[in-house]
Amino acid sequence: MRKKEKAAAVLHELSNLYPDAGCSLDFTDPLELLVATQLAAQCTDVRVNIVTKDLFKKYRTAEDYAGADLSELEEDIKSTGFFRNKARNIKECCLKLLKDYGGQVPDNMGDLLSLPGVGRKTANVLLSTIFNKPGVIVDTHCTRLAGRIGLTTSENPGIIEKDLMKILPRKEWANFSHYLVYHGREICQARKPKCEICSILPYCDYGRKKLK
Numbered sequence: 001m002r003k004k005e006k007a008a009a010v011l012h013e014l015s016n017l018y019p020d021a022g023c024s025l026d027f028t029d030p031l032e033l034l035v036a037t038q039l040a041a042q043c044t045d046v047r048v049n050i051v052t053k054d055l056f057k058k059y060r061t062a063e064d065y066a067g068a069d070l071s072e073l074e075e076d077i078k079s080t081g082f083f084r085n086k087a088r089n090i091k092e093c094c095l096k097l098l099k100d101y102g103g104q105v106p107d108n109m110g111d112l113l114s115l116p117g118v119g120r121k122t123a124n125v126l127l128s129t130i131f132n133k134p135g136v137i138v139d140t141h142c143t144r145l146a147g148r149i150g151l152t153t154s155e156n157p158g159i160i161e162k163d164l165m166k167i168l169p170r171k172e173w174a175n176f177s178h179y180l181v182y183h184g185r186e187i188c189q190a191r192k193p194k195c196e197i198c199s200i201l202p203y204c205d206y207g208r209k210k211l212k
């Protein structure tokens with residue numbers, strides 16, 4: 001089966017399975033999503049949402065983060081892990097927002113990538129979720145599932161992003177990423193994928209090989 005046909009079949013199955021799939025981070029504005037996405041690195045969205053419940057009451061603007069005492073900010077986000085790096089990036093990111101973007105989150109890839117701690121994954125989350133600009137969000141679930149299904153042969157996020165963009169309709173780029181996250185959590189876990197009950201088994205290279 002060609003990759004494009006396979007992607008269409010997987011998209012169809014997963015869209016039926018997870019009709020409500022979307023960004024599972026809590027936020028009310030672009031800055032909150034920017035901070036939440038940075039905190040989500042190496043951390044679950046559930047944990048991030050617990051932390052941001054109080055964090056977003058304490059820090060409401062880019063000025064608040066930019067002027068924060070670094071050790072206090074570290075303490076506020078400690079349970080998300082890698083808190084020193086994350087606190088430094090968030091503070092520097094907000095200083096840059098103030099310096100170059102009037103304290104607002106920019107709405108294009110080039111400007112987003114100029115922000116400390118913001119890579120293509122975070123940028124695509126923001127572009128697709130807030131600014132209605134489609135993007136493939138390559139996280140750990142997307143990397144694992146796209147590889148297992150056989151939609152890419154690369155483990156490099158930049159190449160995976162390009163591979164998926166080539167074979168999926170543009171308007172489905174972000175949706176497909178969310179479907180893979182949901183399926184990765186529910187069925188195709190890293191250590192024990194439940195191939196026996198997986199509805200995309202007919203299209204999955206790894207599963208078909210495993211159950212042959």
Ligand code: SF4
Pocket residue numbers: 145148149187188189193194195196198199200201204205206207208
């Ligand atoms: S068949 Fe197995 S490896 Fe393939 S997507 Fe399903 S659970 Fe994952």
